[in-house]
Amino acid sequence: MVDNNETMLENIPGKFYITGLCIGCALCSEIAPTNIKANFLEGFDFFYKQPENKEEEDACREAMLTCPADAIMDDGMPDYGLLKEEIL
Template sequence: MADLANKYAQNVGGKFYVDDQCIDCDLCRETAPSNFKRDDDGGHSFVYKQPESPEEETLCKEAMEGCPVEAIGNDGE
């Protein structure tokens, strides 16, 4: 399960985030490309935009549920 204390600094403020368990598998970027980007230097994903519509919210939740290492968190803000 993702840990808010270990989230990457690149994550924008809001409820969704990616922590240091990310293995750079690309699933979240494929599932919700409007919300997740890759840090090319660090080799991991991060949330660059919080969902702004019900559709984006659904895709972010889908990415979180599909993450193979549970690196995506939702702190419920």
């Protein structure tokens, strides 16, 4: 595990990842269970599979937009913060 905006080592490599900002609420693993798992013992979630189709990609983006800690990142979407402000 790492702090702040760095990716958790548990994330499978790829454009989506969860950072040390995660507070372990497990909301994202409920929204995108095909791609994100909860580590309840250590109190964080992580990507165990990158999305492989539009349905999974949409679920990951929904999880990212829903995350209360803004801990989910997408390297393919660098202006995410701005986009979130526009959407919400």
